[in-house]
Amino acid sequence: MRLKIILALSVLSGLILSWNLHTMFLKVPDELNQGAIFRIIYFHVPSAITSFAGFFLAMFCSVGYLIKKDLRFDSVAASITEVSFAFTTITLITGSIWGRIIWGIWWTWDYRLTSFFICWLLYVGYLMLRRAIDDPTTRARLCAVLSIFACVDVVIVWKSIEWFRTQHPGPVLSIRSGGGMAPGMEAPIWWNFLALMMLATVLVLIRMRQEAMQREIDTMRRYAHAF
Amino acid sequence: MSFLQQALAIAGKDLRSEIRSKETVNASLSFALVILMLFSFAFDPGSDQVREISGGLLWLVYAFAGTLILNRSFARELVNDCLDALISSPASGAQLFFGKCLANYLLLMVVECVSFPVFIIFYNARWPARWGLLFLVMLLGTWGITVIGTLFSAMTVNLRLRELMLPTLVYPMLIPALLGAIRLSTVLIAGEALETDDQIWFKLLAGFDVIFTVLSLALVEIVLVG
Numbered sequence: 001m002r003l004k005i006i007l008a009l010s011v012l013s014g015l016i017l018s019w020n021l022h023t024m025f026l027k028v029p030d031e032l033n034q035g036a037i038f039r040i041i042y043f044h045v046p047s048a049i050t051s052f053a054g055f056f057l058a059m060f061c062s063v064g065y066l067i068k069k070d071l072r073f074d075s076v077a078a079s080i081t082e083v084s085f086a087f088t089t090i091t092l093i094t095g096s097i098w099g100r101i102i103w104g105i106w107w108t109w110d111y112r113l114t115s116f117f118i119c120w121l122l123y124v125g126y127l128m129l130r131r132a133i134d135d136p137t138t139r140a141r142l143c144a145v146l147s148i149f150a151c152v153d154v155v156i157v158w159k160s161i162e163w164f165r166t167q168h169p170g171p172v173l174s175i176r177s178g179g180g181m182a183p184g185m186e187a188p189i190w191w192n193f194l195a196l197m198m199l200a201t202v203l204v205l206i207r208m209r210q211e212a213m214q215r216e217i218d219t220m221r222r223y224a225h226a227f
Numbered sequence: 228m229s230f231l232q233q234a235l236a237i238a239g240k241d242l243r244s245e246i247r248s249k250e251t252v253n254a255s256l257s258f259a260l261v262i263l264m265l266f267s268f269a270f271d272p273g274s275d276q277v278r279e280i281s282g283g284l285l286w287l288v289y290a291f292a293g294t295l296i297l298n299r300s301f302a303r304e305l306v307n308d309c310l311d312a313l314i315s316s317p318a319s320g321a322q323l324f325f326g327k328c329l330a331n332y333l334l335l336m337v338v339e340c341v342s343f344p345v346f347i348i349f350y351n352a353r354w355p356a357r358w359g360l361l362f363l364v365m366l367l368g369t370w371g372i373t374v375i376g377t378l379f380s381a382m383t384v385n386l387r388l389r390e391l392m393l394p395t396l397v398y399p400m401l402i403p404a405l406l407g408a409i410r411l412s413t414v415l416i417a418g419e420a421l422e423t424d425d426q427i428w429f430k431l432l433a434g435f436d437v438i439f440t441v442l443s444l445a446l447v448e449i450v451l452v453g
Contacts, residue, residue, distance in 0.1 A: 066449055114402075114406075115403075118399050118402045118403075121399035122399045122400065124395075124399075125392075125395050125396040125399060125400075128392065128395060129382075129392065129396065132386050132387065132388050132392055133386065137453070138385075138453075141449060141450070141453055142382050142450065144449075145382065145446050145449060145450055146382070146396070148442065148446065149375075149378075149400060149439075149442065150400075152438060152439070152442065153399075153400065153403065
């Protein structure tokens with residue numbers, strides 16, 4: 001059943017992404033000031049939202065683990081964090097490419113960029129911690145605590161655009177700013193968001209399968225050592 | 228015994244142990260001086276450039292030196308299974324954590340109070356006119372370092388890669404607090420007026436301390452006991 005869901009979501013996500021690529025390259029015109037490079041926003045913003053959503057979801061799963069002590073919550077949290085981390089990397093890379101063209105620099109120590117980079121570093125720590133602990137229960141417990149701590153930092157990132165002076169562009173989506181982009185130009189962002197969310201779900205499901213297999217192997221290994 | 232009495236008993240034990248051995252404070256203080264000296268090779272001491280980055284230099288020294296104190300905080304309890312004895316004592320995880328926090332805070336403040344005049348002398352800076360405000364920044368910033376560092380010290384105490392993992396986890400987590408402390412310290416050491424925008428950094432520092440103190444007290448039992 002799960003395999004069918006993975007396949008269905010992969011196909012659907014692929015179709016939406018292909019349609020979006022067609023729309024953004026052939027139908028949406030160049031932006032007046034930025035030219036063709038503005039299209040990077042169609043991947044930058046959905047990746048950022050997907051990664052944020054993932055980190056929050058991972059935190060809830062971590063809280064779930066601490067309450068229920070069920071290792072399945074931990075494997076969901078770990079899978080979501082790994083996938084969200086990949087999307088954070090995509091956000092940083094696409095933002096950097098956009099910055100090179102528009103600002104003339106690959107990177108600037110603007111508060112929002114810095115905060116996003118801090119988030120990236122925090123989750124590098126999370127992934128390192130997972131690999132540094134052998135015992136599954138201790139690993140799940142400590143990683144759950146770290147996930148909650150790291151998520152608080154994500155909140156600071158989320159609010160930083162309002163708290164700090166920044167050279168990062170202001171909110172462009174109508175849901176936050178009451179309209180910054182033309183509706184025809186904004187729609188592909190939401191379609192891409194849907195496609196990337198589906199892709200993220202597929203990756204999380206695949207990763208969860210691996211985690212379940214790993215748990216099974218660990219159990220068999222412990223069983224073998226017992227005799 | 229009340230919460231505070233238990234915590235003070237733990238803090239007293241840690242401080243007595245430190246006063247007798249002096250191993251952590253001596254190492255931390257020497258390390259702070261070494262970093263201050265190394266920075267003098269990287270930048271021209273006494274130049275205007277140093278005035279502009281004084282807060283950054285100072286807080287990097289504090290953060291680096293602080294890690295030495297924090298790393299030892301729980302690790303010193305591993306010998307003779309003292310950590311297990313502490314966990315099974317009537318003191319709760321939160322009391323144990325808070326006591327260790329108080330001891331680490333005091334030790335780190337001592338290191339900071341000694342290295343700050345040395346920084347003033349080495350880098351030809353003037354004693355800040357609003358030293359009270361700077362002291363407040365030091366109190367807030369150091370509590371942030373201590374609370375996060377002590378919790379992560381508890382988290383990493385049983386890891387093989389303890390010495391590597393602690394800085395990797397702690398520094399990214401501390402960056403919001405360090406940013407605030409660096410910005411305010413630079414302004415105060417340079418003797419410039421605090422702008423309205425700078426008040427948000429005070430709020431950030433105080434908010435950071437409150438949020439992470441509450442979170443740590445709530446989660447430390449899980450970290451230590453499970």
